[in-house]
Amino acid sequence: MSPQNVSSFWSTRFERRSEELSEDIDVLSAEVEDLEYASKAYLSALRTRIENIRVEKAQSQTTIALSLPAEIYLHVCTFLAEVDPLGELCEYDACTSVIEDNGADDISSTTSTEFDGYANESYVGSETSDIRLSHGLGWSRVTHVCAKWRNWATHCATLWTTIPLDIRMPWLQELASRSRELPLDIIISCDVDKDVALRFLQDHIHRIRSITADGGSDVVEAILNDHRAPLLETLDIDTITSSSRFVLPGDLNSILPCLRVLNLRGVISSQKAFEQAALSQITHLAILSAIFPLSREGLFHLIQSLTCVRFLQLEDWLENPDGVGPFTDAPISLPSLETLILRNRMSACGAAMRFIKLPPSASVTLYILPDYIDSNSTAETTEQYMQRSGLDWLLETVDTSSYRALRISCTRVDHHVGRASLPSRWQLVVTAQRDADCVELDEYDLDGVRQQDQWSGPSFADLKIVCIVTIPVNAEDESNALSLGVFEQIIKTIPLASLTVLSLNIHTILASAVNMSWDYMKWLSILGEADNVRLFQLISPMNTERSEPDPHIEILLALCCSQEGSTRRLMPLLATISLVNIDADASSEFTIENVITIRGDREEHFTLRTTQVLGLLAELRNLKGDALRSTYPEGAWNLKYFNAIESVPLSSVRSVAPATVKRGWVEQLRRYLGDDQRPKGWGGEWIGLISP
Structure with a gap:
């Protein structure tokens, strides 16, 4: 219609309408x-x-969008699809509701979105009913910038292979269509519509590559009982957070011939199902908190079938941990095993450890929980603990000579459930790395404050051993002696000659010893092989009560000494000492005949403070600048020893952030000590402390 015709059209319409109106x-x-x-x-x-x-x-009026190559755009979409998947719950607002009212493929709409089915699925998702949640658009929002980008995305099948089943069926079918028969990764959440999930799985089970189910696991069980999943490589089932159930199919080789990764959390499965399950093709197996734990025989059959496993994680999985008898079965070789994670009662961990013959290069994480306490049982010796827990077997099997960094922490943790106080526990934590560059020597030893239920999952260390020992009220001395004995056995077993980094957080356990036999002479013996250590760290827990004698002074004094008959001091390559939360005013009393030969008057005893030993250590080792680092989270060290010297305002010292490191303070500490601050009886040279 020409412009003239349009004008006459509307003129005619308006004239007719005007004639029809009255004069009212x-x-x-x-x-x-x-x-x-x-x-x-x-x-x-x-x-x-x-x-x-x-x-x-x-196509688009945005030249920047049009100039982006398709390959780069699709690579960006691939990354976004991993970090911001479709269907994730997000806060529902008015803007979202406007977008959701229109279909993505409706070109007549003013706005568009991928899934108009989300609009009616918002719901109140908080206890206070003030937050509305809906299934979000995820990464697909970037496809709405322009039609060209949208065309690229909708025709790239790999972008649409991860499908959450908690969206509406029409859009599930659209996603399946866009994936173009490629293998699918299925996500089943706790609020899934089970009828929708069942229909979708039935239609596409032939090309499903992975299933991750936090809910609806009974639907997965029903599908696997009636259908083969020829391409399924990963099966991740969690029944703890939902009321659903899942029983492991018996003949996995025929039903799931390509299965490689199997993660089961809280799964209901009979002993027979585990014993009959052929897991020879599995490379990654995790069984966590099994509702029906394995028997010892079931555990043996399970491990025996894992001929190709590379990652094995077993947590809370073995029944009757106190009933494990003598070990007569030969250990099962797992030559491909790279990572082993075990968490259970002490006897159960020992049973599993002795079933497995580890490759020397395997990474091991071991969470040893205390056995149930029998009031009639006698105190356990260190040797018995090492045997029952499997620690002796582990340290003999793993190549401990390859470790370059080692941290040992032994702290006391009070356990509370609500308002009730349960028996306290010792937590002995050993962390070792083969690559010293990978070790992060934090100013805080976070392992020392974890509760028992927080020890779970991968540790990202080459060796992680967590021993939790209950401290009975009526047998505290025996518990302390056991923990200290296990620490001594471990530090003597792991070769120190290969270490370049050594970190110790053991003040609490040493201070609790009935007889203080851990003097500097004993440390000379224990650390005698640590010839390659370049960084040595001492950590004291926060709010540690002062003890006399102080264990850290004994260790620092040992670093000043040389072994009897030798002029070589401990750790000859030592370049850096890191002190975390060490008590500056702690002191220890020494017998003069054992340490000093005096020219002149003779004293029977003298007392050394931490600062004095550090001054001596700095002199002997020629530690300057950053070589001696002090970190005191509570600020007391800085307040006492740096306020007057550096003229730092008092308020700023008190507000020092935790883990603030003071550098270059050795020279100031020397000036602060002076001759009058030297130990009482100082009048000659330190025999055995200063090398000729």
Whole structure:
């Protein structure tokens, strides 16, 4: 229609309408209002139509978007699809509801989205009913920038292979269509519609590559009982957070011939199912908190079938941990095993450890929980603990000579459940790395404050041993002696000659010893092989009570000494000492005949403080600048020893952030000590402390 025809068309329509109207004022006024509203709506619709046609023909008016190559754009989408998947719950707001009212493929709409099915699925998702949640658009929002980007994304099948089943069926079918028969990764959440999930799985089970189910696991069980999943490589089932159930199919080789990764958390499965399950093709197996734990025989059959496993994680999985008898079965070789994670009662961990013959290069994480306490049982010796827990077997099997960094922490943790206080526990934590560059020597030893239920999962260390020992009220001395004995056995077993980094957090356990036999002479013997250590760290827990004698002074004094008959001091390559939360005013009393030969008057005893030993150590080792690092989270060290010297305002010292490291303070500490601060009886040279 030409512009002239359009003009005459509307003129004719308006003239006819005007003739039909009466001369009544109210009628004419109403006509004006109706005409204004109708004309605005009509003009808005025309403008929208014009914009849609312009976008469709021109692809996009944004030159930056058009200039991006398809390969880069699709790579970005692939990354976003991993970090922001479709269907994730997000906060529902008015803007989202407007978008959700329109279909993504409706070019007549002013806005678009991928899934208009989300609009009615928002719900109140908090206890206070003030947060509305809906299934979000995820990464697909970037496909709405322009039609060209959208065209690239919708025709890239690999972007649509991860499908959450908690969205509506029409859009599930659309996602399946866009994936173009590629293998699918299925996510089943706790709020899934089980009928929808069942229909979708039945239609596409032939090309499903992985299933991750936090809910609806009974649907997965029903599908696997009636259908083969020829391409399924990963099966991750969690029944703890939902009321659903899952029983492991018996003949996995025929039902799931390509299965490689199997993660089961809280799964209901009979002993027979585990014993009959052929797991020879599994490379990654994790069984966590099994509702029906394995028997010892079931555990043996399970490990025996894992001929190709590379990752094995077993947590809370073995029944009757106190009933494990003598070990007569030969250990099972797992030559491909790279990572082993065990968590259970001490006897159960020992049973599993002795079933497995580890490759020397395997990474091991062992969480040893205390056995149930028998009031009639006698105190356990260190040797018995090492045998029953399997620690002796582990340290003999793993190549401990390859470790370059070692941290040992032994702290006391009070255990509370609600308002009730349970028996305290010792937590002995051993962390070792083969690559010293990978070790992060934090100023805080976070392992020392964890509760028992927090020890779970991978540790990202080459060796992680967590021994939790209950401290009975009526047998505290025996418990302390056991923990200290296990620490001594471990530090003597792991070769120190290969270490370049050594970190100790053992003040609490040493201070609790009934007889303080851990003097500097004993440390000379224990650390005698640590010839390659370049960084040595001492950590004291926060709010540690002062003890006399102080264990850290004994260790620092040992670093000043040389072994009897030798002029070589401990750790000859030592370049850095890190002190974390060490008590500056702690002291120890020494017998003069054992340490000092005096020219002049003779004293029977003298007392050394931490600062004095550090001054001596700095002199002997020539530690300057950053070589001696002090970190005191509570700020008391800095307040006492640096405020007067550095003229730092008192307020700023008190507000020092935790883990603030003071550098270059050795020279100031020397000046602060002076001759009058030396140990009482100082009048000659330190025999055995200063090398000739």
